[in-house]
Amino acid sequence: MWKRAISPSTLLSSPKSSFLNQANGLGVLNLFGLMLSGGPGSGKGTQCVKIVETFGFTHFSAGDLLRREISSNSENGAVILDTIKEGRIVPSEVTVKLIQRAIESSENYKFLIDGFPRSEENRIAFEQIMGVEPNIVLFFDCPEEEMVKRVLSRNQGRVDDNLDTIKKRLKVFAALNLPVINYYSEKGKVHKINAVGTEDEIFEQVHPVFAAYDV
Numbered sequence: 196m197w198k199r200a201i202s203p204s205t206l207l208s209s210p211k212s213s214f215l216n217q218a219n220g221l222g223v224l225n226l227f228g229l230m231l232s233g234g235p236g237s238g239k240g241t242q243c244v245k246i247v248e249t250f251g252f253t254h255f256s257a258g259d260l261l262r263r264e265i266s267s268n269s270e271n272g273a274v275i276l277d278t279i280k281e282g283r284i285v286p287s288e289v290t291v292k293l294i295q296r297a298i299e300s301s302e303n304y305k306f307l308i309d310g311f312p313r314s315e316e317n318r319i320a321f322e323q324i325m326g327v328e329p330n331i332v333l334f335f336d337c338p339e340e341e342m343v344k345r346v347l348s349r350n351q352g353r354v355d356d357n358l359d360t361i362k363k364r365l366k367v368f369a370a371l372n373l374p375v376i377n378y379y380s381e382k383g384k385v386h387k388i389n390a391v392g393t394e395d396e397i398f399e400q401v402h403p404v405f406a407a408y409d410v
């Protein structure tokens with residue numbers, strides 16, 4: 196279970212008090228975390244918009260947090276930019292710190308973590324630093340040629356939306372990300388989504404996963 200210490204004033208005013216851990220009386224809020232995984236262009240971000248609208252989750256895209264670091268000229272910005280251009284994975288401590296900060300500054304108790312963890316090393320670092328693991332993992336299963344087609348027509352000005360980088364990202368995904376899916380599958384946490392179809396058809400598969408949890 197994800198928990199976060201909160202101040203007594205938040206406790207009193209929080210509409211989320213039904214999620215308080217009454218047992219220790221210390222003001223600990225139970226959080227609900229869901230991770231979305233899938234190759235580049237498999238449609239994670241697109242489905243997150245629908246999940247947020249329908250179920251009131253707060254969405255954190257690890258890629259967006261990293262891109263924000265680049266545009267804010269942070270000390271890690273140049274390294275992050277190079278890494279993204281090359282389709283490689285940013286050091287775990289950098290990404291975990293950004294996710295941690297985002298979660299801790301949010302008032303919500305239910306989160307979508309989109310595009311993370313990318314590797315077993317990411318996963319282990321997250322679980323060690325945060326002391327939690329996801330309640331659910333959604334895996335967007337999409338054929339490579341469909342992912343390439345979508346990324347090349349995304350048109351959002353991303354530095355990694357080019358054929359050369361996509362090829363590298365697909366290799367990294369197969370080598371490093373799939374082991375994470377396997378790890379969570381063995382723990383019974385993975386819901387596999389067939390990511391081919393219209394956005395609404397895909398959401399029809401996603402919807403019942405959330406409806407099954409009382410969050």
Ligand SMILES: Nc1ncnc2c1ncn2[C@@H]1O[C@H](COP(=O)(O)OP(=O)(O)OP(=O)(O)O)[C@@H](O)[C@H]1O
Pocket residue numbers: 233234235236237238239240241242258310345346348349350390391392393394397
């Ligand atoms: N079901 C779909 N059918 C066709 N195109 C889609 C579908 N879902 C999303 N797209 C389009 O594909 C592109 C990639 O989608 P999206 O950005 O959601 O993928 P992603 O998994 O978040 O990718 P990345 O890991 O690169 O951030 C976008 O242009 C989006 O509009």
Ligand SMILES: O=c1ccn([C@@H]2O[C@H](COP(=O)(O)O)[C@@H](O)[C@H]2O)c(=O)[nH]1
Pocket residue numbers: 235256257258259261278279280282283284285286290309310311312313317355364
């Ligand atoms: O946890 C993460 C997430 C992302 N990256 C880097 O960013 C790009 C783009 O990520 P998207 O999720 O597709 O927006 C990705 O290829 C990595 O280079 C990362 O290192 N770690």
Ligand SMILES: [Mg+2]
Pocket residue numbers: 239240256258310
């Ligand atoms: Mg995305």
